[in-house]
Amino acid sequence: MQYKTGEQEMASTMALSIIASIITMGGFIFLTF
Known part of the structure; x- marks a missing residue:
């Protein structure tokens, strides 16, 4: 049970x-172009 939760x-x-x-x-590409 504990293993499954982890x-x-x-x-x-x-x-x-x-x-x-x-x-x-995506933000990096958007800022670059």
């Missing part, structure tokens, strides 16, 4: 970091 937390954290990096990249 796994879910890790997955959501990874998704958040991926979304944040995509937003950062």
